[in-house]
Amino acid sequence: GQNIDQPTEMTATEGAIVQINCTYQTSGFNGLFWYQQHAGEAPTFLSYNVLDGLEEKGRFSSFLSRSKGYSYLLLKELQMKDSASYLCAATDSNYQLIWGAGTKLIIKP
Amino acid sequence: ETGVTQTPRHLVMGMTNKKSLKCEQHLGHNAMYWYKQSAKKPLELMFVYSLEERVENNSVPSRFSPECPNSSHLFLHLHTLQPEDSALYLCASSQKREGGPDTQYFGPGTRLTVL
Numbered sequence: 001g002q003n004i005d006q007p008t009e010m011t012a013t014e015g016a017i018v019q020i021n022c023t024y025q026t027s028g029f030n031g032l033f034w035y036q037q038h039a040g041e042a043p044t045f046l047s048y049n050v051l052d053g054l055e056e057k058g059r060f061s062s063f064l065s066r067s068k069g070y071s072y073l074l075l076k077e078l079q080m081k082d083s084a085s086y087l088c089a090a091t092d093s094n095y096q097l098i099w100g101a102g103t104k105l106i107i108k109p
Numbered sequence: 110e111t112g113v114t115q116t117p118r119h120l121v122m123g124m125t126n127k128k129s130l131k132c133e134q135h136l137g138h139n140a141m142y143w144y145k146q147s148a149k150k151p152l153e154l155m156f157v158y159s160l161e162e163r164v165e166n167n168s169v170p171s172r173f174s175p176e177c178p179n180s181s182h183l184f185l186h187l188h189t190l191q192p193e194d195s196a197l198y199l200c201a202s203s204q205k206r207e208g209g210p211d212t213q214y215f216g217p218g219t220r221l222t223v224l
Contacts, residue, residue: 008149031210042113042199042215050210087152091210099151 002026004100006088011106012078020073020086020103028093032071034062035087037102043087046073075105083107112136113216115200121222124190130219132183132200140205141183142213143175146197158183159205190223197221 003025012018024032031050035043049055049064049071061074075082088100112135122128134141140159144152157164158177165175172194174186183200197218203211 004151033210033212035215040217040220042217045212045214048210048212089152095210097152097154097213101149101151 002090002092002098004088004090004098006086006100006103008101009104009106011108012075014078014080014107014109016078017074017076018078018105020075020088020105022071022073022088022100024069024071024088024090024098026090026092026098029066029069030091030093030095032062032064032091033089033097034071034073035089036084037087038084046086078107080107080109113200113202113214115198115216115219117219118217119220119222121224122187122190123224124192126190127186127188129187130185130198130200130221132185132216134181134183134200134202134214134216136202136204136214138202138204138214139180140203140211141177141180142201142203143183143185144199144201146199146218152199155185187221190221192223195221195223 006022033048034046037043047062054063059076064071085102085104087102089097114133116131142157143155155169156175176184199218200216201213203213205211
């Protein structure tokens with residue numbers, strides 16, 4: 001079957017770095033998305049990876065290893081506004097999105 | 110700011126009521142989606158309208174009925190719902206293209222409570 005695993009909740013300190021992991025099992029693979037969702041708001045697109053390696057966008061970076069079925073989202077210089085849920089979604093051979101349950105990130109001062 | 114709007118933002122209804130959720134996208138996309146989001150569960154895709162075709166998740170009960178009158182508007186008609194249908198209902202849109210993934214853009218959702 002198709003499956004996405006990510007931690008349910010993580011806590012980090014303002015100004016620190018946090019890494020949110022995601023492992024996936026899909027029928028075929030056509031890339032992986034990360035979304036951010038603040039409580040009561042729409043999920044917003046953060047990144048898309050289809051090739052192995054690290055892609056950096058300001059304070060946020062996303063990494064993919066296709067051979068390991070693994071991705072992570074790296075958040076640097078954490079700010080209180082980064083408190084949100086982070087959703088991982090893999091694209092299968094039919095370009096359907098397979099979603100994880102999301103990781104709730106709590107930032108403490 | 111998102112180009113996808115949803116109304117109402119909150120809805121409380123009894124099990125015998127009939128109501129409709131509305132979604133509008135201002136992004137010129139050719140595909141629209143309904144998702145159900147329950148606490149601590151993955152997003153559940155309910156319906157997709159893409160290039161005038163409808164794809165549905167066979168596990169969605171018939172008490173949910175979608176309607177897509179054009180590429181910019183999407184409705185979800187609700188009738189005789191159950192308390193377990195209480196959830197956040199998200200609408201999304203994307204520009205589908207051959208042989209490639211498409212990024213979905215979400216609306217803020219309708220928080221539905223069924224009493």
